[in-house]
Amino acid sequence: MKKLLSVTFFLITSLNGYAQKESADSLMKVLKTELNREHVYEVDKQKRINQLQAALLCVDSTDFDAQLNLYTRIYEEYHSYKFDSAMVYSQKILTLSKKFGKADELIQHKISQGNMLLKAGFYKEAFDNIRELAADSIPETLKSDFLNFGARLNAGIAEYDNDAYFSWNYKQQSAEYVKKAKRITPYNEFEHTINLAFQPDSVKQKKLTPDFFYHYIMRQQLPEHSLAMVATRISYAFTGQDRIFFLALAAINDIRSSTKETLAIFLLGQELFNLNKTNDAFLLLQEAVRNAKFYGARNRAVQIESLLPMVAAKLIDEQQHERDKLLIGILVFLIVAVVLLFLLVIYRRQFLQIKANDGVIKEKNSELESVNEKLWEASKIKEELIGLFFKTCSSYIEMLDKVKLQTQHNIKLGKYNDVNQFLNDVHIEEEKGQLYNMLDTVFLTMFPNFITSFNALLKKEDQIWPKTGETLNATLRIFALMRLGINEQEVIAKILDYSVSTVYTYKMRVKSRALVPANDFERKIMDIKFIDDDYPN
Template structure:
């Protein structure tokens, strides 16, 4: 047995536990693989034929047996491969048999001629050949071959006519010829086992399953062409996936034997079409059509040409349905994409609004923090200044009270000269300077970086530094009051004891030398940090 056949058997016997659907699908996959290698099988067959033809060309023309054997071998290669060539060599066999008066070989050759005419659809010509054979005096082997030819002819013409009245008569004659052939040459054990497949289902024993017949075919020593013929015959006993299993095995064997007069692949395409496996059916029917044209099978070509448009139409319908589904899916996708796009746009706008609102909130919070900082700073400054005010006032009230008591005491005693001397000892300017010094000390405590920050606004050569590190000079004192929030020049003049024009002159002189625009100078002064603002 061929190694590939053994591998195939091992492959499929390992699937006994699986459904027949699985087996048929596996066989279909093997068939598709083999179809892709069909050219290699055809080339190998043609190479073998060419060798036989070379031997025939070199054979002795007077040696009947050598010529007849070679013609028969070439015919066997061609009879299921190419009708025209098979016809040529069977005619050579007939001519040789007539020329050398070999009656048995002549009958054998005519039966072979009738067989290929039958396979090709030349029913009338095949009947003419059968009628031309004298069946009397034939050996059992030749008579059996003759009866089988007649039986197949009647079955073939019945199938071709497909008429209820005439086809019935042909089928009856076909059955009668088969029965007669069985009487002349009874079936062997293998053939009897195969015939069990056609028993009624109620009579079949449990062991006569499709797997039983499948394994029987695989184990029996048959050629690829023999496997195809037996598998095709058994397929008529089953339906559905069981039939597909046998037809697929037959089609695989036909491909491997380069059988172009193939019935199995056509029947397999029909079954797959019935089961709505349209794509596979279309592939196989196309292959059957190619084989029919290659071999020259007219009757099969007619059947295929009738079947092919139906399958092609269904394939087109399915593809159109798939196209429609794809278009619907694409349309739904586009709708979803558009909806998502608009949602994304809305979401983006919302996010932008949220971000804008967050930015505005941050700005407002920043402004509020600045306002709170200024309020807090103003509150602290006021606290410090109020404290300074009450402390100073308390000190001056005590001083005035002391002066009052002492003055009244001296007046009561009549010491008017001492009163005058005592009042003259009171140094108003000194007290005023002490007040400024106290004010400077409190201010620099609140704004320790004021002098440095103030001079940072001026050029180095124009910077103003106090002579004492603990007090301010007149210019610095004016801008210190501005930093405390006292902006009116009249108020500054009264506090410092200057005229308004003097205060104005001091301010303009400093602004003219500033590194920043004069209009922005006082704002920069207001930005000088309060001592506690770093920790606030």
Template sequence: MRKLLTVLCCCLVSLQLYAQDVNTDSLLKVLRSELGRTQVYDQQKEKRIAGLRGQLQFASGSPYYTQSRLYEQLFEEYRAYKFDSAFVYVKAMADLAARFGKAQELTRSEIMMGSICLGSGFYKEAFDIINKIDPDTLPAAQKTDYLILRARLNEGIADYDSDAYFSKQYLRQSKADFRRLENVTPSNDFEKTIDLAFIPDSVKARSLTPGYFYRLILGRNLDKHGMAMVATRLSFAYTGQDRIFFLALATLCDVRSSTKETLAVFLLGEELFKQNRTGDAYAFMEEAAHNAKFYGARNRAVQIERMLPLIAGKVINEKQHERDKLLIGFLVFLITAVSLFFALVIYRKQFLRIKANERMIREKNAELEHVNNKLWESSRIKEELIGLFFNTCSSYIETLDRLKITIQHNIKLGKYNEVTRLLNNVHIDKEKGQLYTMLDSVFLTIFPNFITAFNALLKKEDQVWPKSGETLNATLRIFALMRLGVSDVETVARILDYSVSTVYTYKARIKSRALVPANDFEQKIMEIKFIDSQEPVEEMVAI
């Protein structure tokens, strides 16, 4: 199922690339997926190798060409897969050709041996091999292979040395061999078309796009290794995304053909690093390092060892930068959160302080209102009592004045009996009773609910209610004077014409029967509400 999905994905990518030119990211995505299947392709190659080695075991007495063909097939399987094994079989080919006296086959084997020495970085050994061969004695086909090997060898050592002086000499020799090669074996139409990619853009036809060469490669019916070689060559004609595309294509073909020479994947990692795609560059360069170790490519391993630390360092720097950004973001968030928290704490404290102040203001206002009410109540009571006092006094003064005039008149006339009769008509107790009645009326006008409120403080059986025709009785009158602010017992006794002990007795008896504690009873009496009737006392009291 996984294999089918991979094939479908590759087909879709191919169709997409045909439809809309070149899509590098899609190809890189497929390449990453295929790298995960490397083991599958390697197992397929190992299976083919095992089959050939099995055939070789039974071919020891076979004719030369049978043995040589098996050696060559094993060499081709190992050629781009594992250097040591490839060298073993190409050496066996050379020994077999020498034993049977096949000079051309021996030279061919030596050229093949030189090619794998080049791929593995054995430049001296490769030069030793080609220096033993006289190119003028070679047939055209072998001379072509010889010149290609020598040109690539000079190009490879120039790249490996990276020296301003010696590298130029090697490159000059390499270019000379490639020109000589064109005279020996002219390029075919396909090779000539590929060479068009290297024409400067200023004179290159518009149709020669990367997509055109991609379709050309697909339509050529090349094997995977051949497609990788062509794609790698085309990558040198482009830069940027186009170069990455052809290198990714070459690497993809290398993966599927189990090619471990690492050139394409190394160049891909290097190009991605140049374009600051360090994550992908590091992944592909690690793959290149693994392949170089597996194949035994010492030259590539040296190049990778130079590049990999640079890429790894940049990856580490980028990750550190990301961590720093995350840390800065976290610190900013933390500072913001802490600032917000403290702001909320301060706001809450201010809010609670405001609420407390508002509550205090309400309490103070309530206290002030209560005090004002008390002052107003006290003032109102005093006004009523003063009015009652002056009204009563003026009434008594008028009465005394009339009585004085009448008595003086009767004395002058000698009517002493009439004087005696007038004096006998003055009833002090009756006057006191009228005074108490008038006081009760005024009090109940100011405190109309006093009797009810007073009895609410007592048990039902102990409640004190005035008798029919009474306004207040003695008990109620004592506590009425207390409510008016007359708290001194002697003053109460003098006003009501009681003894001090009698007043104490009344008060003690009531407090003992109260529903509230005795110490709180007088306070409860003082809490009985004052009601302003707004009616003049003079209209309510008859003298």
């Protein structure tokens, strides 16, 4: 598969230089396909591990080289795949090296273990390793590896701290390690060529294009995991589609090598997110966080999970925007369709409506005549009620005048006993009752359906109906006055000869039992019709 992919890329890029967008897009398609085949590579890896573990059971415990070879191969399978399993075999290698007194192998593997601890975010343990190594006598052949480990460790902790004060100190230590490593590291043409990618654009030659570096690393026939690391490093030298190209290449080879401690897919997700390719970014970041948790890279998992909510939120916003656009399009289409249909129906019915207009006009005129007749009848009722009201008031005034004259006459004649007898013959309560009956009669004449409409606002068990022989009771009379527009509790209390608190209590008691909110109850009372449509004329 790797050779086939290499040939395909070579053909694409060699046709006409380096096709940025097309190549990056084609690699993204390959990456998504490989994500679906990830489990296949994992099964193959597990088979290799099982075979090595089975072979380990058959090795003589006194054979150092055979044991070290198998332990190292199993460790290499695990070290970028699963941290805790890799640590198990790392400790076995250290124990084996100590047992046989192999100092160089012990130091070499401590360096390797330190790098693994660094990748998993165990910074303290990694520092413990480097302190132990610094106290040992490191062979010249391993000093370069030790110094590079020290540089990576201090750079990693500086990035993790992300603090202006503490990070600066770690960066300085990292730079010191790099300087020392350069002095003792032999010339490496491959590393030198890769470093050319990081020269300023003004210094780079025209041939140092992304296409050049791609073909250069592909000619090296690197293992998949090594190819992924090199492609990730080169990606830092470029931006945009060029960077996506190399990160996608690295992520593909990470999947094929079953590398779970992978930086490439995380960086690719970040880059796609910055370029507003949110769907792909979310897919890759989810894969990255799964890989980090599977491997056991706690620092990487936290780093990715801090970014995922932002990507998810943006993805939701974009999806909502797309749904809104689709909905608006559908609504516009429906509105246009409805308008056209409506116009067609109107056009079809216009002719029929013209014919029907005469009949409608006659029917409306008949309704207007009926309404006018009802209004006339209502006006006559008002006139009669107003006349009755003034006639009643006149009779009370006349009675009061007679009482006044008779009382004054008896006082002048000194007939005080007659005055008292005369006043006792005036029965106020009876007169008051007659007045209330008159008011009730007048009100129910104007609002014949008041009692029924009032009780419709209450539950059946809380309804208030007049007793036999009554027109209105005290509660109904209070709300009847309110329907007539008398809202002041003091005025109602004076008319009905109640205290203000009594009127308030009656009102609150009824409102608390109403089927409608208390604030709406009085409005519903005012909506009771003067003469209901169904009331017989």
